[in-house]
Amino acid sequence: MAVRLRKQTELGERKIIETIRHHLAIMPKMPVPFGDDVSAIEIHDADVVVLKTDMLVGKTDVPPGMSLRQAGRKAVVMNVSDFAAKGVKPSVALVSLGLPRNLKQKDIVELAKGLNAGARGYDCYIVGGDTGESSDLIVSVSLFGPAKRDELVLRSGARPGDIAAVTGPFGKTAAGLKILLNNLQVRPNLRKILVESVLTPQARLKEGLVLSRTRSVTASIDSSDGLAWSLHELSHASDVGFSIDALPLAEEAERFAGLYGLDTAELALYGGEEYELVLTVKPECWEKAQQAIATVGGTLIPIGKVTAKERLVLTTEGRSHMIEPKGYEHFKSDSVR
Amino acid sequence: MAVRLRKQTELGERKIIETIRHHLAIMPKMPVPFGDDVSAIEIHDADVVVLKTDMLVGKTDVPPGMSLRQAGRKAVVMNVSDFAAKGVKPSVALVSLGLPRNLKQKDIVELAKGLNAGARGYDCYIVGGDTGESSDLIVSVSLFGPAKRDELVLRSGARPGDIAAVTGPFGKTAAGLKILLNNLQVRPNLRKILVESVLTPQARLKEGLVLSRTRSVTASIDSSDGLAWSLHELSHASDVGFSIDALPLAEEAERFAGLYGLDTAELALYGGEEYELVLTVKPECWEKAQQAIATVGGTLIPIGKVTAKERLVLTTEGRSHMIEPKGYEHFKSDSVR
Numbered sequence: 001m002a003v004r005l006r007k008q009t010e011l012g013e014r015k016i017i018e019t020i021r022h023h024l025a026i027m028p029k030m031p032v033p034f035g036d037d038v039s040a041i042e043i044h045d046a047d048v049v050v051l052k053t054d055m056l057v058g059k060t061d062v063p064p065g066m067s068l069r070q071a072g073r074k075a076v077v078m079n080v081s082d083f084a085a086k087g088v089k090p091s092v093a094l095v096s097l098g099l100p101r102n103l104k105q106k107d108i109v110e111l112a113k114g115l116n117a118g119a120r121g122y123d124c125y126i127v128g129g130d131t132g133e134s135s136d137l138i139v140s141v142s143l144f145g146p147a148k149r150d151e152l153v154l155r156s157g158a159r160p161g162d163i164a165a166v167t168g169p170f171g172k173t174a175a176g177l178k179i180l181l182n183n184l185q186v187r188p189n190l191r192k193i194l195v196e197s198v199l200t201p202q203a204r205l206k207e208g209l210v211l212s213r214t215r216s217v218t219a220s221i222d223s224s225d226g227l228a229w230s231l232h233e234l235s236h237a238s239d240v241g242f243s244i245d246a247l248p249l250a251e252e253a254e255r256f257a258g259l260y261g262l263d264t265a266e267l268a269l270y271g272g273e274e275y276e277l278v279l280t281v282k283p284e285c286w287e288k289a290q291q292a293i294a295t296v297g298g299t300l301i302p303i304g305k306v307t308a309k310e311r312l313v314l315t316t317e318g319r320s321h322m323i324e325p326k327g328y329e330h331f332k333s334d335s336v337r
Numbered sequence: 338m339a340v341r342l343r344k345q346t347e348l349g350e351r352k353i354i355e356t357i358r359h360h361l362a363i364m365p366k367m368p369v370p371f372g373d374d375v376s377a378i379e380i381h382d383a384d385v386v387v388l389k390t391d392m393l394v395g396k397t398d399v400p401p402g403m404s405l406r407q408a409g410r411k412a413v414v415m416n417v418s419d420f421a422a423k424g425v426k427p428s429v430a431l432v433s434l435g436l437p438r439n440l441k442q443k444d445i446v447e448l449a450k451g452l453n454a455g456a457r458g459y460d461c462y463i464v465g466g467d468t469g470e471s472s473d474l475i476v477s478v479s480l481f482g483p484a485k486r487d488e489l490v491l492r493s494g495a496r497p498g499d500i501a502a503v504t505g506p507f508g509k510t511a512a513g514l515k516i517l518l519n520n521l522q523v524r525p526n527l528r529k530i531l532v533e534s535v536l537t538p539q540a541r542l543k544e545g546l547v548l549s550r551t552r553s554v555t556a557s558i559d560s561s562d563g564l565a566w567s568l569h570e571l572s573h574a575s576d577v578g579f580s581i582d583a584l585p586l587a588e589e590a591e592r593f594a595g596l597y598g599l600d601t602a603e604l605a606l607y608g609g610e611e612y613e614l615v616l617t618v619k620p621e622c623w624e625k626a627q628q629a630i631a632t633v634g635g636t637l638i639p640i641g642k643v644t645a646k647e648r649l650v651l652t653t654e655g656r657s658h659m660i661e662p663k664g665y666e667h668f669k670s671d672s673v674r
Contacts, residue, residue, distance in 0.1 A: 019446060116361045136471050
């Protein structure tokens with residue numbers, strides 16, 4: 001695949017995170033375990049504040065064709081998406097900006113407008129930050145929101161028999177990134193949909209909030225590192241496996257795959273920068289969950305089942321394959337430089 | 338002066354921050370106004386969570402001679418210092434790392450050890466974060482701690498007649514930076530003290546916490562942008578002025594100034610990367626404040642008085658000068674590249 005934008009040092013992102021974690025003292029009684037999508041601190045017994053930081057780096061997270069306004073917005077949205085997965089409403093954000101020396105006043109304005117749009121689009125405010133000079137554009141967003149401890153949806157609650165589901169079809173961003181990175185010629189209507197999915201990502205916050213209130217979701221994660229990786233992470237954290245029998249491929253991604261002779265399963269499983277939620281739902285609560293998400297205009301697409309054995313199996317046309325535990329980050333070794 | 342490390346795009350840091358703020362929606366009823374050292378969100382009426390983010394960038398914040406471990410530690414300490422100024426105990430930190438591709442496993446270990454040391458030195462834990470690849474080393478730390486709203490010491494409470502004070506003498510970091518940046522030869526004992534002040538900064542957290550409990554401090558800020566700039570910021574936020582009659586110069590800085598024929602007032606006023614607190618104290622509470630800070634091994638040095646007219650005056654040897662409202666950042670135009 002050629003849709004590789006994000007990369008990391010030779011060590012690989014996950015190895016780096018493991019190394020760092022190994023050298024950090026672990027706080028006793030963390031409300032959310034290390035390695036989930038967010039962190040939290042206890043305020044009172046039942047009250048926690050949820051925290052998240054995620055950094056956008058120009059050269060790896062901003063594809064050609066993405067404006068500074070879109071980049072600023074995306075930096076906020078990618079954090080909101082993690083709150084969505086946990087069922088928590090973010091309330092305020094801090095932003096640390098590393099700004100290349102050549103940026104002009106109008107560039108700063110565009111970036112600020114994007115940051116504000118990203119926050120206000122999810123009813124948040126940016127309340128502080130920091131700026132400094134850097135070689136790359138750096139937009140480090142930290143997001144906070146109060147929550148009830150027992151409303152948090154962690155990665156670790158999936159149980160065999162739960163229904164695996166997603167909040168939308170996959171593959172558009174992988175296709176859109178290919179178009180932007182390789183400057184592919186695609187008819188305008190199709191191009192617009194695919195490219196927009198990359199340039200103006202949407203966090204599934206409404207969906208995540210309404211689902212968490214139904215108490216039907218046992219585990220949840222967003223899909224920013226790709227569907228396969230999200231399933232892998234849920235599998236690992238919940239000590240379960242997945243049997244996937246319906247890959248949720250977007251119609252536009254399918255058309256794009258047809259044009260370029262691409263493997264649709266690859267597009268759906270191993271893309272990245274998607275912000276759908278990947279969740280597991282108690283089977284007896286499935287209808288309640290579907291009805292709840294419909295009230296906010298969302299949709300819940302079943303893609304398979306949670307299984308007892310910790311492995312990921314995809315069954316298509318009667319044949320079973322293992323889904324490799326690889327993610328978007330994994331493409332680093334032959335990435336676009 | 339040649340102690341210029343930090344710089345910013347051509348626009349200047351403060352202009353950039355103003356531009357961004359102008360394009361952000363302002364949250365109603367913020368517990369801490371935009372532009373103070375920290376932000377806060379309300380949890381319950383009296384309870385807030387205090388938030389702060391500050392980013393260390395390798396090429397501007399890490400002088401020659403500073404190890405990765407020291408850089409990691411410093412990135413945490415510079416955030417803790419802002420909490421110290423507000424009288425708030427930080428409890429957890431998030432860290433976003435931008436890592437140059439050439440870093441090795443052992444470099445990551447050093448960085449992680451420094452981050453952990455910075456947090457644990459102030460009884461904090463690092464509970465989450467993010468990594469990505471970047472050209473510069475980027476260490477963006479966000480810090481959080483619960484607090485009582487009425488215990489926060491803002492920049493805005495100074496009143497004419499209050500005593501202006503600092504928690505330690507100034508000038509060592511300015512001297513230490515000159516030594517590191519220009520590879521100056523200074524005798525080992527002196528060099529060690531000056532250079533250590535840069536490489537292993539100490540946040541005045543114990544001091545800030547114990548002072549805030551005395552309710553004697555009316556306004557406070559740390560001095561990371563230099564003493565002159567800190568006074569300017571307090572002056573601006575509190576709508577008062579300062580009459581400074583005792584510049585708090587460190588003995589070692591004075592010796593260094595003697596060796597190189599430097600202006601001691603310049604060293605004390607316009608250095609940077611100092612982490613002393615600059616505060617204003619109700620005159621009737623001065624002794625209580627001094628006694629309180631002594632209980633944690635700290636010291637409170639009076640440097641002058643708060644005045645009604647919004648200007649900064651330095652009186653030395655019977656002559657008065659205006660203290661220019663310039664800070665560390667201000668040296669950008671002829672900084673070390």
